Amino acid sequence: MKIIYTKIFIVFCLFSLLPSGNVAQTPASYTSAEILLQLKKVNTLGSVLYIAAHPDDENTRLLAYLSKEKLYRTGYLSLTRGDGGQNLIGDEQGIELGLIRTQELLAARRIDGAEQFFTRAYDFGFSKTTEEALHIWDKEKTLYDVVWVIRKFQPDVIITRFPEDSRAGHGQHSGSAVLAHEAFKAAADPNRFAEQFKYGVQPWQAKRIVWNTFNFGNTNATSEDQYKIDVGVYNAILGKGYGEIAAESRSLHKSQGFGVARSRGQAFEYFTFVEGEPIGNDLINGVNTGWQRVQNAEKVQWAIDQLIASYSVTNPEKSVPALVNLYKEIALLKEGNWKNQKLKEVQRLIEICSGLWMESTTNNPYAVLNDSIRFNFLLNNRLGTNIVLQKISVGIFDTVYQQTLGTNRNFNFSKTILVPATKTIAQPYWLEQDMNEGSFNVGDLSQIGNPESKPSFEVQFDVRIEGHDFNFTRPVLYKFTDPVKGELYQPVTLLPAITGRFEPSVVLLNSSQEKAFDVIERVQSRSKVTGKPVLENTGNVSINFRGNFANATYSYGAKRTSAEMQVKTSRLSFEQNGKSQTAYELRTISYDHIPRLDYFHTPAIKLVTADIKIVGRRIGYIEGAGDKVPDALLQMGYEVIILKEKDITPSFLKTLDAVITGIRAYNVHEFMNDKYEILMEYVKEGGNLIAQYSTSNFVSSLKSKIGPYPFSISRNRVTEEKAKINFLNPSHIVLNYPNRITDADFDNWIQERGIYFAADLDPKYETILSMKDTGEQEQKGSLIIAEYGRGKFVYTGLVFFRQLPAGVPGAYRLLANIIALNKKKGF
Template structure:
């Protein structure tokens, strides 16, 4: 949001500082290279910049990134590399140039003007970069503003392909000038490329005309020029389909869509087309219906009109228009049918933000029966007395579960000495928050499942957070206990379970799994919670409490004073194995008697956050 870039993720494990690239590559495996190739084939860049190329010291993960980038550049162009991506519909993509950053004055390189002041933003590009970098919470950002590292000159040097230059980095409609010589197209490609060259010659003057009109604030003239450019691109795409027997090269089709979408976005801004589509709630469960309201219109200086609005929904959903809305407004009733899939689609995790679940399409009429369409995602607004958040529309499970605590420690039976062997050392309490997203009332069975057939765990039920347990069942063979909850509609309830490890349990890791069941047997086993640092985004994981059974002997009455910072789970883990832990605040450190402790422990990041 600060840089103005598109962000993609890989499956690289950020496991902390490492001094060698070999260690990073070993942990990452082949998945990271596969993800990098996927991003290149998805975004289809003309220039790839290797930020860490030629780096042979320092952070091993930086070195590994510099090693993998040239490989991804080459493999993205090879249709035999990661063929499953080709089967999904992605195409091999050959970037024109692979550049490498040189931090300093590089002979023969292209110096990036980071110190120039942007006439639009009133800041240098380097200052804008630093503002964005300050949002990287794990990078030790305290001294960045004054760091000479971020004020050094930066150059781009070509590793493969065309040399870095201003012309390479800022070209008009570069995508439409690509070569489309693909297998089976050798005889037709020259003719097709010629038509694309002519198209560029027709469209570029229209875009320049639109730019000049925008600078003069003549939005009608700007919109007219963009509309004509959009018509040329759209027309060429359909003429190409007709000319080549119903198909065109996939690379060319992608580029024509790309140009069309960009011109359409510029046209919507020039004409001041406003499409505001809002659902009555942000989370929708399969089988539930909800209302979407849309407002749409154009700026007053443009003599066009939004006459039609509809919703684009996933397959199997029902959308019905509700009559009686006021002028410039539309209302729809939407049903997400039972069986609608809330799972992640292939490789959606590479995106910083998922695509919208539901879209509103507004048709803007420009006279003589012509129109163009503008699309807007359907969102929802969540309001409190102090805030208003815009959230994406999400298809969620009807029931989710959040388990606390997620991690526990237990001493194995062999080290439960008489002085600490008591019920508190072997027994743990688990609280499950059950969130019911469905708006219709129903009874939900909630349970905890210990490792099947282990005989090493006993699970007992407690009381839920609002009333007595309505019903419970136990199955000794699976160490399973269930409770019954009744929901009148959407809402949360808490249930409590007590689990106890047997005296003969062996050291190791165990999972206690929470689940919820509907009357028809449908099960739910995942959580769904907002990210702490980005509350408009949701995070899902299995509803599991992990128990670490450790073979450790703890001295009697061991006392530890602990200086904790934020989100430090170690004090609780120490208590669970029988250590007497007291948290030391500022007053305790200044005036307390520290001699009563056998040890003083300094917690994670305490020197930074409790300096």
């Protein structure tokens, strides 16, 4: 078993932030067969944009089919980054989950071949109405973004995943369809969002917009009179069918638990017309997808046909001279979207057909402002094409060469440079400014739509291939070798000289006693820089500086000056040379299936003052899919023991005042079925078992029974975080002991009240609360309690996992009462 202690010691070090060694940005490689497919794609000038609300909403099978079978330029516009969803692989929520799901989408796109786009809309959680979603997102702001992506991408056809009505099953789903439909028209209107034109886009009229109907859940919107396509065909060049490719792509949505089996055989997708020109006999009917749509491109069409006919899978480098000539022909065409797109595609083909390898790496995952960093450059002309390296450039540094690259000979060069103090630290562009309730704010509007920010450092390689000059851009990556996983590449993140954070970030002041917290300062620079922490005023909380200890830890004590229930936030800054400097907290997310993710958070501590009494001390916690509830329990004054499978024994459970299961614990642990009888015996003998929400659907099935009496888990939820709470039995112990719960305890909840409520209850269960979203029926399954033997069993869909880290006082008070259920004599 593992015991969590209240004091955490941090080891201080200079510039030694080491990544976890997860699989990430290994440069792409292509087989000769895949090169042939890319050659054929150069000959196709059709484009399709798919639009939906979230990561994982997209139809990966259709995207793969359109991109790799029809060879259209294919894009997916996800209005949000999935910030408000659930997380099956860790405890990240909100913007951190959005960062994870962004990278999962990019990984999926690398498999199915589509491009990825986003708007500034924030996934604020489940929404039951279109109107709510559009209001919270700021409809006009999000419409601006959708129009921008359409004008920039210039799709011939727009496809929505969802309808504009309740069949979409989620207000954000239907909202995405409404916005797509309006943007279809607005993008063509020169009077709508005319300010976009200064960024180089023009009005664009897609040929049509259609809805990709579906059959899942309780909704079947397909019918045989709709236009349909068999997207389950086999691609002999790739050696896979699109059901197989789609499964590989879909399974990268790991945070959502969307791993699926590969499918083979016929698979029809259905479409219904929304607006524009009728579909007719082809999804892209009426669009000329050949080079005839570009003026004076007859020679280009002929040249590509010849390239495809003469292409050698064993000697792709023989196509390079003809590809260079093709590039020159396309460059002579009139400026336009297809000219620019095809120049990029042909340049990429020249690179991969020649076997040219170019990389720029460092030996450190992090660089620091006003500090030095060493770049290592490597080029290799693996197939002996006529290639001359002319110049390497990184920011203000460049080196001029006239170096012919020999066949399969490594050309190495290293350079140490000083990072300018004025360079911008590496922050995802949508997190650079404070956000609104339902959307991010972006200073540089030309960034809108981009899936991620540019790398901290980029290298320009100027190379002459077969007599023509090309410029190639590469990110600078951290390259290292893991003893188990082998050679790996990770991003390089640019840091400020000093970072800092609070430990812990939430302090619960539930008594008059002083509570300790620390400011952990980390000097990232090799230079001897220091900064004195400065904390903002905290109102009814006094802060006492206790001292500066080893490892750059500054210790403080916080004490409430009144018992008024409130939350105060104190932000951190550093004083350097008499001047106040913005403080940054570096946060890192590491998983094997995505690159290492770094972002900067404004360090702040939440000081929660509340009158919270606790009864019972020793809590066993069975972790689920990931949450931060144990940290909150520590703040409340409990001793928390993280229970592993081996710890769940009758003798050990007897030592616990309560056992709490983490979110989705009954979904992720097979052993819960084996431990069911032991847990029920614990309750029967006087224990208190508290089960936080689990799900029961096609994504996550239950591994075990949960309670002593039957009940089911529904999809019922209350998404309005200010929804009125009704006490069904105001005298019930859970509302009165040891804290008297009032309406005020449900103030300032975030995102939602509860999810996955209990239903179909055995009569032995008591319901405690009722609540509802506007216009709906009362829901009573958010908190149910049953007596079993001498103990208590509780199931709750109340989202404690969101409220406790947010420092909501009433959530702490109610949880304390739930934990104390079996402690009050006479009840």
